[in-house]
Amino acid sequence: MHLTRRSLLAGAAAATASLSISIRAQVLPPPGFATPTGTFPFAPEVYRERRAKLMATLKDGVAVIHGAERERTSGPVSPPFYQSGDFAWLTGIVDEPGAVLVLAPAERTYREFLLLPSRDVETERWDVERLPLGSLIEQRTGIQRVRRTSGLDGLVTQLAARSRTLHFMGPITSASAPVPPAMELYGRVMSHVPGCTMKDQSALLPALRTVKESRELELMRKALAATQAGHLAAMKAVRPGMTERQLTAVLEDGFRQGGGEGLSYDSIVATGRNAASLHYAHGNALIGAQDLVLIDAAASVGSYACDITRTFPASGRFTTPQRADYELVMAAQDAAARLLKPGVIHEDMTEAVYALFRKAGRIDEFTHGLGHFVGLDVHDAGDYAKPIPAGAVITIEPGLYNQQMNQGIRIEDLYLVTPTGCERLSTGIPRTVAEIEAFMAR
Structure with a gap:
């Protein structure tokens, strides 16, 4: 074969092009691109x-x-x-x-x-x-x-x-x-x-997931901080004449401003009789001057959820009947929380709430479960028939719902079960009548 300078250069160019194509074909995406991107939120x-x-x-x-x-x-x-x-x-x-x-x-x-x-x-x-x-x-x-x-x-x-x-x-x-x-x-x-x-x-994975690791609790506390920011913003912004949708926008912007990365679940913002529908999901109603507004909504951080509900007066002050009903629901929540400690069975907490509502003649207005485990899922893994262990995170959320009375009242807080009892994690969001009215004072 007769080799010339031109043929040698052409051969070298072809080899270089072939190598270049081969190298390009083997280049893999950098971190953050192409799935699976890695593990989240931990290493x-x-x-x-x-x-x-x-x-x-x-x-x-x-x-x-x-x-x-x-x-x-x-x-x-x-x-x-x-x-x-x-x-x-x-x-x-x-x-x-x-x-x-x-x-x-x-x-x-x-x-x-x-x-x-x-x-x-x-x-x-x-x-x-x-x-x-x-x-x-x-x-x-x-x-x-x-x-x-x-x-x-x-x-x-x-x-x-x-x-x-x-x-x-x-x-x-x-x-x-x-x-x-x-x-x-x-x-x-x-x-x-x-x-x-x-x-x-x-039963094995629910048992493992029920007891939260410290790193999980850290993310849940961050989610709670973002949730607190949203609820406080909504309480401050609410005015008669707003729509539920407008208030939802204020709430969820507050979550983002507070460091939230997403929603733990679709936000429930319901005024007046709409609040008597447990998972109300519309948002077009006008908020009335005498309405109670129920917000069941929470931010998430690192895919970890929380779950908080507050009910407050659009005017900033409860009427006398509203105050009485609200304080009955809060008494029910406190009755359950007093029982929450390692070893308690969930149905015993529920029965304590039933007894209180039954005595008040309002048992038919409490139409859902008392609470649920929270973690990676908002309704997290856990066995309600077994003793609740230390390290579990659970909601307590009694409520009274009556469309004829134009209201639904629910108070929901997140509790960490400690070795000796429980800790209410959502203390930064006004809960009592006095706390709510003082915060909403205009």
Whole structure:
């Protein structure tokens, strides 16, 4: 072959171009781009510790925890994705719909597996870029073995053939609800692995999640600070003649100004008789001069929720009948709070409130549960039939609702169960009649 200077230069240029294309093809997105972006709100080590704690309790077998699927919509833009609480608590992965976690505590080397749906380049053009399988996902998530969900059945069958035990982590659902995907999977696996059995462990994750870590409480206190800012702004701004929607805007702007990163749930702002509808979600009514305004709303920080309700007079002062009813609801809340300490059963607190309303002849106006656990989910994991442990965070929210009286009254506060009793975390938001009227004084 006769080589000329021109052919040599052309060959070098082609090689350089080929190398350049190869390098460009291998460039991966920088931090913060492409999913999974990492763990949130804590570092991967936190979630690794949680998984290790769970596996130490399970000891052997296989546990499969499914993440949430993306909500289907006919709209032009996908709605926000909300990860399931159990999956988020164990992995910190909040931006990958359809993900699955597999734990195999007795395996010699690899005990954790993250399975993600296959990539769809066309979908990524519209939604969000996703990472290819490889070491970057492992670095971001702290999970060594990452696979595609198409291999889930084969992986679990292989692991079950060695352990012969499948741990069902929940949730237990109504007989009329769809069968949980883990239970469907286990049925298929057991039909192919002789001697393989399923063990109910559905109470385990709620027990672990009920007792809050100090880092979780720190985020919840930040969420409460933002929530306080919003409620105080709304109390100061309310005027007869405003619409509920206008007051909602003031409230939620206050959350943002106070450091809130999102809403714990859709805000409820209801005036007059609208407040007698527990989860009122409209917002067009005019606030009347003699109305009580009920606000059930809270900010979130780091995906951690809180839940606060206040009821206050649009005029800034309670009428005599309003004051009497409000103080009856507050007495009910205080009666329950006096019982809240480690070991109490939730229904005993509820019965104390029932007794008070029954004695007052108002029992038929209290039409919902007394409260719920709060944490990563606003209605967080927990077993109400078991003694409440220290470290739990729970709401107490009695109320009286009467459309004929043109009012609904609810007082809801967040309580941390301490070793000796409880601490009301939402003390910065006026609660008593005197506190509310003094704050709203014009």
